[in-house]
Amino acid sequence: MKDDLKVVIIGGGLGGAATATALYKRGIQAHIYEQAPELTEVGAGIVMHPPTQHLLYKWGLGELCEEKGKTVKKLDMLTAKGELIADGPKSGLDLLTLDSLEGYKPRVIHRAHLLDTLLTPLSSEYIHLDHKCESMIEHEDHVEIRFTNGKVVQADVVIAADGIHSNTRKIFSNDEPIFCGAHSIRTIFSYEETKHLVEEKRVVMYQEGDIIAFLIPVANGVALDMIYPTQDASWSKPVDKELILSHVGHFEEGFVRLFDSFEYPVMSRALYFRQPLEKWSTRRITLLGDSAHAMLPTLGQGANSAIQDAEAIADALASCETITEAFEQYEQERRPVTTAIQTQSQNPELLKA
Ligand SMILES: Cc1cc2nc3c(=O)[nH]c(=O)nc-3n(C[C@H](O)[C@H](O)[C@H](O)COP(=O)(O)OP(=O)(O)OC[C@H]3O[C@@H](n4cnc5c(N)ncnc54)[C@H](O)[C@@H]3O)c2cc1C
The missing domain is CATH 3.50.50.60 (FAD/NAD(P)-binding domain)
Structure with missing residues (x-):
């Protein structure tokens, strides 16, 4: 060449x-x-x-x-009420481990x-x-x-x-692009706001039905990535606290409290593939x-x-x-x-x- x-x-x-x-x-x-x-x-x-x-x-x-x-050492899967379901990736996520290379931990x-x-x-x-x-x-x-x-x-x-x-x-x-019937809300909380839920090197995943919420420690705080079902295919839309709580309002109290500190509206983005x-x-x-x-x-x-x-x-x-x-x-x-x-x-x- x-x-x-x-x-x-x-x-x-x-x-x-x-x-x-x-x-x-x-x-x-x-x-x-x-x-x-x-x-x-x-x-x-x-x-x-x-x-x-x-x-x-x-x-x-x-x-x-x-x-x-x-680096992440643990992924804890919790029920909506915060009870531990399992540690580590569930079997459906096997692809995550297929690509492991010695000497590197997921980061x-x-x-x-x-x-x-x-x-x-x-x-x-x-x-x-x-x-x-x-x-x-x-x-x-x-x-x-x-x-x-x-x-x-x-x-x-x-x-x-x-x-x-x-x-x-x-x-x-x-x-x-094909709409999958779900939206995602992503934001960053301070460590202070989430310290009652998230420890260093531990990713938390709440799941109930079609709702999944990850809390992931990153360098500048704790990232929330929440996926919820909806038929609204608009690529992105502002949502308020009421909509979020209609999905997770019954989750464990410490998690629900996180949504008090949001500045509303927040952007919700459709998941397409x-x-x-x-x-x-x-x-x-x-x-x-x-x-x-x-x-x-x-x-x-x-x-x-x-x-x-x-x-x-x-x-x-x-x-x-x-x-x-x-x-x-x-x-x-x-x-x-x-x-x-x-x-x-x-x-x-x-x-x-
Ligand atoms: C909710 C959610 C969570 C995700 N989580 C993960 C995760 O944990 N791990 C992971 O690996 N992936 C994750 N992804 C996927 C990841 O975000 C994407 O695969 C990745 O960002 C794709 O990068 P890209 O550069 O191909 O495209 P993009 O990031 O979309 O970049 C495309 C760029 O092209 C520009 N562009 C478009 N058209 C033109 C044009 N005509 N002229 C000039 N510029 C143009 C755009 O402005 C944009 O900057 C997630 C995605 C979503 C939606």
Whole structure:
């Protein structure tokens, strides 16, 4: 492959940032084009599985990952009333343990801290904010990319890490995201607010029927991720205390008390997913992360998978003779495994107690 390969990444989320860093570590300076005016992640904690941590160390980000992420020793599953059901992952979550690597313990990190960590090696001159990709035209020897602000750039390779709403995915499929019948509310509490419920290194998971609420210690507090059933398919909507308590008002008193300290309304986001694709790449354009394989968060694998994709595409582009070979290698490595996780994450039992 030529030395000065020009790579453009559409999307500066966790997948796009990881890809730029994985390429940078191999001497390829990719340009990220992001539609938003700043790179930021809202939401709560992400469990970094051992293979993800392994990559962060490989990319020279191990110390930051240790500084900003917290190791987890225990997952306690509780009834709504706070009685212990079981320790450790339930059998339906076996995929979580399939990827274990010796020497790494699961570590939780706030999404914004993970994004900052992944962006650390990158120079701002390669990150272009306020650039919404409008169209791409693939030519024999390059791709022309047009942005809504009028800018036009050319690239040898385009990696579309443009998320679940990906426009680029339309090259491969006319599918639409599928609503799973649930919403998620995510926020951060202070340690002080949750100290009666959560100990250091212990993730708590309340479950009753279709309601699941995680309390996950992260570096800047304790992250709440609560999933509740609803037929409201709007992507996001503000909700008030009354709606939250209609689902969890009968849970243990210490948990219910947490909702006194919210500033209402809070945002509730619908959970959507996509079905696996049979192909991710054209001759010069490929998909990565949620644009390729948006999945339900039931296995906590979406961001982890995007980061694994990043290493695979960077390795393929750096080591293969041609772009075609690189895309083939990338898809062979990543499509079967993400297809399996995507399919497994749709298991309705994982959204129930
Ligand atoms: C409730 C919930 C909990 C989750 N928990 C976990 C977890 O614990 N562990 C885990 O591994 N995963 C988890 N996930 C999944 C994880 O959030 C996603 O898989 C991951 O963020 C995908 O990253 P991405 O970079 O592919 O896409 P995104 O983060 O969606 O980034 C896409 C980026 O592309 C930009 N973009 C889109 N279109 C354009 C355009 N036309 N031009 C320019 N830029 C564009 C967007 O603005 C965005 O910045 C969870 C998801 C949800 C909903």
